[in-house]
Amino acid sequence: MAEEQARGQGPARRNMLSKWLTVGTLALLAACQVVPKGRPGPVAPPPTATRPEPVGPSLPTDKERHRVALLAPLTGPNAGVGTSISNAANLAVMDTGGTKIRVTMYDTATGAAAAAQRAIAEGNRVILGPLLAEDVRIVAPIARAAKVPLIAFSNDAGVAGNGTYVMGYSPGQSINRVIDYAKSKGVTKFAGLVPIGLYGQRSSTALLRAVESSGGQVVSVQTFDRSAGSMKAAIVKMNAASPYQAVLIADSGRVALTAVPLIRAGGGRSAQILGTELWNTEAGIAASPALKNAWFASVSDGLYNQLAAKYRSRYGKSPYRLASLGYDAVLLVTKIAADWRVGTPFPQSALTDAGGFSGIDGAFRFNREGIAERALEVQQAGPGGFTVISPAPRGF
Structure with a gap:
């Protein structure tokens, strides 16, 4: 079952579980049972024949299911996206039946280290999350010392490795994918406009590598600080x-x-505009001329x-786009749980299966890093x- 431990934020909230979803079978996603919001209590039958024993201050031992922690900001400024991820994880537990895993939510907004320590003390053998890279850096050594792997929701490749998966x-x-596509359409000369900061630095490096590997040429990469003056100056230089x-x-x-009209007014009148994965969260921009x-x-x-x-049917509002990460993380762990004996450490080597996994966001796999x-x-x-x-490949 899925549980939420909102430490210091009031009583735990419980969500319901239902039946298994095989990702890629579209009919099942629409057909899964949905329980009206606000009705607590487990759907999956509790373990039988054994009396639960305490493993921590509040959670009993589960003899038939693996304990899985989900760390996310459930309060504070990032509560919206954190709650979307945790709610989607609950939906995944519902869809898979909850017979193999028990997911418990921990709020990182009240302290990532404390959340991780509580999760480990309560017997969780794998941690999904945290969301923010700075929280991953705090939690990783705590989890590593306990030999509990992290499957983080961050996109910061710098926090991956040594038992942490991003x-x-x-x-x-x-960037590599869109550059390859542009190259297939005859584009060979590229320019880049990137923001100052870590995302911009990594985007710039990715652009240079992708163009070089495709046999093209980067003629200019300019940085800006998102102010109007800085953006205009960068585009003039480009x-x-x-x-x-x-x-x-x-x-x-x-x-x-904001940038495209300035690009068109100068030397890029007919240039093909390219974007990154960030655009997928802003469907409203597509209609702009x-x-x-x-x-x-x-x-x-x-x-x-x-x-x-x-999600809207159950929770009465739309999720953040990152909600799919919570759903897919539960699908991944549930798949691995089929061959994972209860009471043993999480089989970390299964995460790097070359065949990868399938989820709401399509095929994915973890590399050696x-x-x-x-x-x-x-x-x-x-x-x-x-x-x-250009459709996504179905697998690797």
Whole structure:
């Protein structure tokens, strides 16, 4: 079953469980049982024939299910996305029946270290989360000392390794995919507009590597601090360089809406506009004339749209796009649990199965560095929304 431990925030909230979903079978996602919001209590039958024994201050021993912790910000400024992830994880437990795993939620907003310590003390053998890279850095050594692996929701590749696995959407993979697609359409000269900061640094490196490996040329990469003056100055410098056929705007779609008219007014009048996975969270930008025919690579939304509909039905509001990470993390652990004996350590080697896993966001697998490699599609913006112009591969 799924439980929530909101430490210091009031009584624990409980969510319900139901039947298994095989990802890729679309009919099941729509057909899964949905229990009205606010009705507590487990659906899956509790273990029988044994009396539970305490393993911590509040949780009993479960003789038939594996204990899995989910760490996310359930209060504070990031509570919206954290709650979306945890609620989607509850839906996944419901869909898979909850016969193999018991998921307990811990609030990192009140202290990531304390949440991790509590999760380990209460017998959890694997941790899903945290969300923020800074929290992953705090939790990782605590979990490592207890030999409990982390499957984090961060997209910061820098926190991966040594028992920490990163599920978040990597800008590097998105950039590599859209550059490869552009190259297949005859684009060889690229420019880049990237924000100052870690995301921009990694995007710039990814752009240079992707273009080099495709046999193309990067004629200019300019940075900006998101102020209007800084962006304008960066675009002026970029347009003053050698002519380019495509420009990558490694920032949100709303930033791109401001940048594109400035690019068109200078040397990039006919340049192909490229974006990153960040655009997939902003469907409203597709109809803007400024981004007409722009390309970006991201995970597929096919199954996510069904998950979002079910989420709205149960919780009465739309989820954040990152909610699928919580759902897919539960699917992953449930799959591994089929061959994982209760009471033994989590079989960490199963995470690096070369065949990978399938989820709401499509096929993915963890590489040797602990970073999720994803099968991405290329989408194009237009008046009717985002349309797929290059489908994601079905596997590896």
